[in-house]
Amino acid sequence: MNYAEICIIKRDGKKEDFSISKIKNAVTKAFDATGITNEDKLVADITMRVISNFTTPTISVEQIQDLVEKEIMKVQPEVAKKYIIYREWRNTEREKKSQIKQIMDGIVAIDKNDVNLSNANMSSHTPAGQMMTFASEVTKNYTYRYLLPKKFAVAHQLGDIHIHDLDYYPTKTTTCIQYDMDDLFERGFRTKNGSIRTPQSIQSYATLATIIFQTNQNEQHGGQSIPAFDFFMAKGVLKSFRKHLTSLLGFYTSIEGASADEKSIKAIVNEQVSSVKTSEQEKESLRMALTAIGINIEKEVVNKIIEKAYASTRKDTHQAMEGFIHNLNTMHSRGGNQVVFSSINYGTDTSAEGRLVIEELLTTTMEGLGGRGEVPVFPIQIFKIKNGVSYSEEDYQKAMEDFDAAMDGKVKFSTPNFDLFLKACRTTAKALFPNFMFLDTPYNTNELWRADDPKRYKYELATMGCRTRVFENVAGEKSSLGRGNLSFTTINMPRLAIEAHRKAEKLVGTSDKEAFETKEKELFLNSVRSMAELVAEQLYARYEYQRTALARQFPFMMGNDVWKGGGNLDPNQEVGDVLRSGTLGIGFIGGHNAMMALYGEGHGHSEKAWNTLYETIEEMNKVVEEYKAKYNLNYSILATPAEGLSGRFTKMDRKKYGKIAGVTDNDYYVNSFHVDVKEQISIVDKIKCEAPFHAITRGGHITYVELDGEAQKNVKAITKIVKVMHDEGIGYGSINHPVDTCNSCGYKGVVYDKCPVCGSENIMRMRRITGYLTGDLSTWNSSKRAEEKDRVKHH
Template sequence: MASLKERMVNLWSSFHEIVHAENIDLLQENANVDGRSPMGLMGKFGSESAKMYAVEYLLSGEAREAMLDNVLYPHDLDFYATGTTTCCQIPLGKLLRGGFNTGHGHMREPQDIKSAMALASIILQANQNQQHGGQAYPMFDYDLAPYVRKTYLKQLQALRSLPLVESFDCEQEAWRLTEREVYQACEAFIHNANSMHSRGGGQVPFISINYGTDSSKEGRILVRQLLLATQAGLGHGETPIFPIQIFKVKNGVNFQPQDPNYDLYLLALETTAQRMFPNFAFMDTSFNMQYDQDTPESEICYMGCRTRVMGNVNGEETAIGRGNLSFTSINLVRLALQSAGEQDFMLRLDRSLEQAVRQLFDRYQYQASKLAGDFRFLYSQGVWRGGENLHPGDKLEYILKQGTLSVGFIGLAEALVALYGRHHGEDEQSQTRGLQIIGRMRARMDRATEESGMNYSLIATPAEGLSGKFVRKDREHFGEIAGITDREYYTNSFHVPVHYKLMAMDKIKIEAPYHALCNAGHITYVEVDGSLIHNTAALDQIVRAMAENQIGYGSINHPVDRCKACGFTGIIDQDCPVCGQPDRNIERIRRITGYLVGDMSKWNSAKRAEESDRVKHGR
């Protein structure tokens, strides 16, 4: 293990690399952060220093040793000392109804949809500085429908006050004007999501919205206009990067031709074909159906990258007002390379799981020791469930117990190759063994929940910078091993390697069983060859295959290219086929660990290598 002096030298070395932009991977660990901007650089200085402080003074000895051994990685170490939590599903309707205070004055309840959506943006920006991860609105359509209604009533009252002819249909015209108002509000919300900066100007808030099941007239108008505004794009037709949009699919509501919101599902497919959003959450999947869905508050919802928060041994089983406290990932490949066979691997895995459980609880205790007054918006305004009942001097243990503590994992595919010679996409026996490994991890999380009374869960890690970090260190120790350490990245979580050729339906069937095991979050991607703008039937086929195979949360990737000069959108191999602009003037939207990025120079080298290796999945 490196000495403190050696780690200090490494810190100063990283500072030098930041100043002189010598290590782009260090600057661009997160593609949503402009690491080269002045505020981005300042943030990176602070981040590297804070990580070192956390490793030296906040991690236990065993956790520090496991981390330095490249086995364990507590995520967001730079925020450890602040005591912040990772993410939260925000109760938008509750905040709007009661009004809220960002610290600079009270915002009263809005009286129309434009004001409501403007305040929704303000809530996201205020809350982003209270947490280190993402945030979401779990029932966007239900929460905003009352303000669509208020807008309609205002329009109706105004029309009735005019000297109109008797034959004029005031109600019909009021709804038409309301739809226009809703579209403009949605357009403004999308523009705000892609322009307002947080965390000292380093990044825009990482936000997600869930919708699709409100069948009221007002809720339907909201979703339709939101999808249309998404299709229209930003000012020059750019694809909106945020919010990550999640369409909740449910039979009887929107998934069959006779369902009241089926037209919205079709519009969602059309929008995905153009903009790669929305993604799809499947409410009828067995492990999502187990929750009472009689009320909107009990519906399943996701965070954009994949996070799922539902089970709760300390309160109501709902995602609203709850989130993940922190998560820690295990390097399965390292364990496999260290092991002398399957039995030794399982013993090492069990030991790493015990270490992760203890480390997460230690971090929870540190978070719980903080005061509500340190997070005046997140807690005092009731963003986090029950926070409005706390006084500024109260500690957070009472409400944080409702959050989740999650263990994640990276590199199942490479670990299977190291242990058995083939990954789960190549061999049915490897698939069986892969499910046994992840099932063992889930069982330990369930047992930890029973033993501790905390909400332990298993997440399919959304590794961005970590997938490259893990493999670089392992290659230094074990050398380059074909099929294991010979690429610039490890495969995320349980995914079939992106470079392995197989049909879309086969990929879905292989990955689906892991969704049930990863109760803290999961996602399956399908890479589609060619433009889908005029082929929504293909999208429908994929979405239905996901639903039939018990996928919890899924997404379809396809090329979205746009010429910055003439605005042509389609598949652009190199230069623009319309105006001849060179490749450097082509915006190429691609998905990275759940969200979209248009400038791939912001990606770290591991993720750029992964993107170039992605094969298309035939249907």
């Protein structure tokens, strides 16, 4: 055949003359990518063998690439593998070019697709939401092309890994932050348009907390958390109490005709009153101090004034908590009607002021939003369980003896905040929050914690509501305050299991089951290790890029020392080592699906699968320890809170491998180490199965159980479940149950098809998506809706 007459059919249908050099260049690049050089003769031989297979005067580009792949495979399989990966990546790139217009068209038409529903906290159909989605898709494309090192871009685009928040990659933002709110309140802080001084009442404390949340949300791409909400708000309660007491004493003085001014009274009150629960000794000291400046007041009158001041302070605190929750569910922090991804941790402040904050917060949460008492989506609330502070076995048994009396406050407990724990259980039974964090699990303890330390919260773990955990620290003190996650990337674990299974079939066959399973497990663990190493390097590359950000890019976060160390920077300095206290998360998804790919059974009931999954995450932790030592950074394993990702990987793998029972036959992969959502398993067994994984996923984790019926009618059962979590070593847990509201008449309860009162089908179904709630299932993407539909109830 005369090669000069051969015609090449390109992918767009156009024709061009044949060129030997293009085949030779493609083969050479494949060799170079493998590190094999100086093989000109072999490259030339392969090129000629490819051409010798031409049988017609016209041939397509795809046919030529198939021939190239076949001929390289005969002599250099490793080079062929590189060629195949490159070819697949180029196909993906071409598909993206054609897809980008379809994506944009879908945004314009506000289609109900997974691009527009990628974030359940955003209204993508609003103009600002559309702009956010446009920007997100375009910026991701820019990141792939110009910012990501090629090997990481390829791994992401092919679906081996998922680099989270790629649209924010160019901005160099960090993911989340845990506030040292006490420091901000005491020093005051600056926003763009002015300075804020130290607040002087509980209303101001609560309002400024929402302002801090809202302002900083624009400088990060993830969530924000207050680690010790009760401790931080307590000062505001005391200030309000003193203010009311001063005002009432001043009013009484004016009626009695005394000449003392309010300034003098205020000084005495501030000196003599140290708590909203004043002791008899404090009351008498206050009375005597007033007498010394000419205000003669009877003991009974002092008592009544203090009672009135306390009642006014409780009312103020209630209104402050009400405003706090309402603001966090209505104040938009970004385009698309997004409210702040906010979380608050509490439960261990035993002061009268801190306890009052939590009492009123729980009451407000129970009351809900608006006239119909809608369940608030934010903030995600986390109640901290601490032995001897908010929990004890003795008090638990006492409560179980007469639970109704315990809930009514008729039982005296030895643990100071056990009554608040019971109220937290009652609140979560109605409002799905608070979740529960367990401070006495060995990996959540801090040796510096002391019960008599007024700032002991510094040494208590706090978490983001979605599950992200920041505690251990190679760059400083072990604490959650003033730190956050830098970025995280997730491994497609089911794909590695599918590949290991298929390779083992080729290498040893399936006739000897034991030998086969040993081989596939070995291959799987090796591939997980390699992928974890790839992710660790990718996270380091992103960290090095984030370090180059200037402090002035984050005026609130760095300028106000929100991220500890940032306050020492000049605005034009790079943030650099300030970020070393942050965490880098190696995430994973689909542990259950991976075990199904290997063994045909999940880890919920299979000891073999459970052991393999546990060993797999231990192997990932070995990589974490190696990279901690290599770069002296806070690497950790994260049980990824997958929202859009749960469907992305599955669709890609189904296209690549077809439908595999229990692996790719659903629209989603099961989150992290969770038991399959369809698995029939008891509450206790699910908790026991998942608890050990919490200790080896220090970047964050959560275990939930799914209840049927109206949980608020059985608070005792909620309390028992929390105890099981406590006893089994859960780090962070939550309890899901249906919360349905009829939008037509306001009926609340479990609604199956139609409202039992008015017959309406317009029902709002409140469910938990990753760690936070969403007001309506219709805002979820298709994969998470499919997952929610499959969730079985645990008994």
